[in-house]
Amino acid sequence: NPGFHFGWNGHGGNRDISFGLSPQFYQFSCPQTNDIVMSVLEKAISKDMRIAASLLRLHFHDCFVQGCDASILLDNSAKIVSEKNSKPNKNSIRGLEVIDEIKSKLEEACPQTVSCADIVALAARGSTVLSGGPNWELPLGRRDSKTASLNGSNNHIPPPNATIEKLITFFKRQGLDEVDLVALSGAHTIGVARCATFKQRLYNQNGNNQPDQNLEKSFFFDLKNVCPKSGADNRISPLDFGSPSMFDNTYFKLILRGKGLLNSDEVLLTGSVKETQELVKKYAQDESLFFEQFAMSMTKMGNLRPLTGFNGEVRKNCRHVN
Numbered sequence: 001n002p003g004f005h006f007g008w009n010g011h012g013g014n015r016d017i018s019f020g021l022s023p024q025f026y027q028f029s030c031p032q033t034n035d036i037v038m039s040v041l042e043k044a045i046s047k048d049m050r051i052a053a054s055l056l057r058l059h060f061h062d063c064f065v066q067g068c069d070a071s072i073l074l075d076n077s078a079k080i081v082s083e084k085n086s087k088p089n090k091n092s093i094r095g096l097e098v099i100d101e102i103k104s105k106l107e108e109a110c111p112q113t114v115s116c117a118d119i120v121a122l123a124a125r126g127s128t129v130l131s132g133g134p135n136w137e138l139p140l141g142r143r144d145s146k147t148a149s150l151n152g153s154n155n156h157i158p159p160p161n162a163t164i165e166k167l168i169t170f171f172k173r174q175g176l177d178e179v180d181l182v183a184l185s186g187a188h189t190i191g192v193a194r195c196a197t198f199k200q201r202l203y204n205q206n207g208n209n210q211p212d213q214n215l216e217k218s219f220f221f222d223l224k225n226v227c228p229k230s231g232a233d234n235r236i237s238p239l240d241f242g243s244p245s246m247f248d249n250t251y252f253k254l255i256l257r258g259k260g261l262l263n264s265d266e267v268l269l270t271g272s273v274k275e276t277q278e279l280v281k282k283y284a285q286d287e288s289l290f291f292e293q294f295a296m297s298m299t300k301m302g303n304l305r306p307l308t309g310f311n312g313e314v315r316k317n318c319r320h321v322n
C-alpha cells in the first residue's frame, strides 16, 4: 500500500490534499530528509563547485520530459531507453553520483520512502541556496516513473540556438510563460557550457559565415580563444563569467552588455519580444525581484505533472525501476 509512505498516515491528514504535493510530505515518515540532502550537497559542492549548477540543471531536464518523475535518472535496460543519451543530455548532464549518494543515505535512514524525483527537486533547491540564491518552500510527494522517454528528451528540452519565439513555445508547452522563461534562464548565473553549444554564434550565426553581431567584441575574441572553429567542442566557458559559482543577478547584467554566452541567453534581450526584454532589464537592476520570481518559477516547474498517489513508485535505486 503506497499510502503507508505518505506523510498523512495516522496523523489526521486530509487524504484529498495529501494526494497532491506538500512541503510536509516526509514530516513523519522521514523528517531528516532535507538535512541528509544538504549534508551530501555541502560535501559534494566543496569538492566541485560546478556540482551545484549540474544538479540545478538536472531538475530542469527531468521536469520538461514526462514531468518531474526522475525519468532522467533511469539507465538503459531491457525495458528502458535512457534519456541520458539524448542530444541535450549526452556528455552533458552531471551530478548523477551525488544523487546516488543522497539516495543511499536516505535508504539507510528511511527505506523506500523518499522518491528519486523529490531528491532531484531537493538537490536543485539546496544547490541554489548553497550558491547564495533564494530559498523557497518545496512541495514534496512526487513519485518515480517506471518509464523514460528518449524522444521526449530530444524534443522537449529547448536547444541553445533557439529563437525567442521557439523558447517561448517550448516553455508554453509545459505551462510556463515568458516570466518563467526569463527567471529560470537566470539559472545560468552558475555553471558552464561546452564550446559545441555556442560555437555557431562565433563563426556562422545566420548561415552566412558571420559571427553574431550582438556579441560584445572583446567577449567575442575571448570566446574564440576558448572555442576555435574545430577540434575543441568539449572545452568549457562559464555561462556567467562575472560570478560563475555565485547565484546572483550578474547573468542579466552581462546580457545587457552583449556578454551572454548562449544564443538563448542573448535573445531574451535582443529577440523581438518586449516582455522578455523588459524582464532582463528588471532582473539586472533588482536582484531581489529576480530571486523572488526565480523561487516562484522553480516551484511552478517543480510541480509539472508529478506522479502522486498510487501512480509510479518509490525506486530503491534511482537508476532502475523496482
Ligand code: HEM
Pocket (backbone or CB within 6 Å): 050, 052, 053, 054, 056, 057, 060, 091, 092, 093, 094, 158, 159, 160, 161, 162, 167, 181, 184, 185, 187, 188, 190, 191, 192, 193, 194, 195, 197, 239, 262, 264
Ligand atoms: C531557456 C532555455 C535553456 C536553454 C536553451 C539551455 C541550454 C543550456 C546549455 C546548452 C547548457 C550547456 C550544456 C553543455 O555544454 O553541456 C546549459 C547549462 C546549464 N543550464 Fe541551461 N538552458 C536553458 C534553461 C535552463 C533552465 C530553465 C535551467 C534551470 C532552472 C538551466 C540550468 C542550467 C545550468 C545550471 C547549467 C550549467 C550546468 C553545469 O555547469 O553543469 N538552464 N543550459
Ligand SMILES: [Ca+2]
Pocket (backbone or CB within 6 Å): 061, 062, 063, 064, 065, 066, 067, 068, 069, 070, 071, 072
Ligand atoms: Ca521526467
Ligand SMILES: [Ca+2]
Pocket (backbone or CB within 6 Å): 189, 190, 240, 242, 243, 244, 245, 246, 247, 248, 249, 250, 251
Ligand atoms: Ca553568477
